[in-house]
Amino acid sequence: MPFPESALIRKFGAFLDLTCAEKDYLGEIQSRRMRVKPGQELLQEGDKDQNVFILQSGWANSYKDLPDGGRQIINFPVPGDCIGLRNVLLRKADHSFSALTNATVSFVNASRILQLLDEQPRLRSAFLWSAARDESMVVERLVSIGRRDAIQRTAHFFIEMTERLTLVGLATDTQFHWPLNQGVLADALGLSAIHVNRVLRQLREQNLLTLRSNNGIVET
Amino acid sequence: MPFPESALIRKFGAFLDLTCAEKDYLGEIQSRRMRVKPGQELLQEGDKDQNVFILQSGWANSYKDLPDGGRQIINFPVPGDCIGLRNVLLRKADHSFSALTNATVSFVNASRILQLLDEQPRLRSAFLWSAARDESMVVERLVSIGRRDAIQRTAHFFIEMTERLTLVGLATDTQFHWPLNQGVLADALGLSAIHVNRVLRQLREQNLLTLRSNNGIVET
DNA sequence: CGCTGGTTTGAAGGTCGTCAAGAAGGGTGG
């Protein structure tokens, strides 16, 4: 029996038409799964382990810690996203990765991924396309933090999340589940938690966004 | 007669031992060169052209413009760096690219690059390694802008530039040529030009860094 | 019921941006 459809397969399907054999290949690669708890670290900056993770469900974040205790979140992967492809290419983790809620992830050994990149030209281009999209998002975040004020930056962030979650069926145009607290959001936006709170209030007062009992609703 | 050694070949040489055939292949790929002048745009965000550029000499920047007239510089490529590999994978430019001084660049057609990625496994891994390093730098810059104050951010930037330029033989440990003005630096650091000036003064007063007649000297 | 983690709000202060104007090159033309 073939593997069930995964978020990764759905995502790659938007880039090319996968054959059944390719779907099976991708399904098989994701077959080693684990459940993780909030706060659990799967990867720490500097690690030499060679694993690629594929988020299946739940929320997680890749980030870097700073010597002064600060923290910058690089990305919130969405189900179907790969984490650590870059680490495999660099042979060293340049960021950490941890779960923020209960989550399930697949883990793929580096050699397995490298073999795939060597032997499966079509899947290779799908992975590279996906990596390029992720990088593009990081660049957009760089622009946001570098040149947009707190309100624009926050609004932009939620719009981006809405789009990404919609693609994997986890959001409608106006609404999605947001289980993360304001401190986490602050670490992602390069702001203090308190200022995030004030910004959220302003957006709420302008009827642009509401966070309702851990349920994020974006209205623009 | 084989092609002369290029910055790209030197860089890839740090990752794997290139055969003569591979060096020739890389030399040939870079054979279409052009001279560009300060301010000349080679790529504009949204473009569908499919070219990869390899900087041979001079200074350039990839950046994004904002509707309000602002600008965020993503990267200053160093000779040997590739620009636009991501654009090829995405089939659309997600950033602009222009020269900042007189410079020479090679340009490689997208199909040519894709062919290389398909047919040359060793060069493919070299290109992917290089792309991973570039992305890693963007991430580091995200952390810098998100979580470091102006002084740390600026110092960090010059240290990174020193390292990168040293690798291609354009800097000693303590010194390199810096032909760019403070406005450009500000757009890279997410600061105003005036504040960059103040920060540079502070660093100068602490004997950490001196900009002397367009000649950047970093001392820590 | 008290604890805990998160949210909310106020007040004060610091970093950084904006405005304005002067100083210091570098290039050009007389």
Added chain:
DNA sequence: CCACCCTTCTTGACGACCTTCAAACCAGCG
């Protein structure tokens, strides 16, 4: 060779945005 102009650098004053500190509030939970 000097006068002029243009760009860039530099400095000061002021204000805005954002952070920090502090405390109240709220909900879930032992």
